[in-house]
Amino acid sequence: MNQAIDLLKHHRLKKTPVRIQILEEFLKADRALSKSDIENAFDKLDRITLYRTLKSFEEKGLIHKAVDGSDKIKFALCHNGCTVHEHLDSHAHFHCNDCGKTFCMDDISAPEVKAPKGFTLGKTHLVLAGKCDTC
């Protein structure tokens, strides 16, 4: 019935009211959310609680960082069966220059690149920028 509760259960996270509410914000949003986006949805939300909640969500494979080239750290819901062991999201993120929103481009993958000699590659981020479909 409640998708947020199901997701917490599935990722073995305790069902606290704050977690449920933060997760519901992600489920409602069709885009990546910054900390201030989430804070704005609450009457009162302790920053430490928010920080810890996002961290545990990321660790357990519920959300991932949506790197968009802006100075804001944003997170988006994972869709690819990510787990505590591994994040499988390698899709691009689209940053709208007009409204500042960031979207997951689930169908566009970051290209495989070969690191130059002596360099070790961690994660590749593909950032797209332009105008979103509502601007």
Ligand SMILES: [Zn+2]
């Ligand atoms: Zn993920």
Ligand SMILES: [Zn+2]
């Ligand atoms: Zn836009």
Ligand SMILES: [Zn+2]
């Ligand atoms: Zn994403």
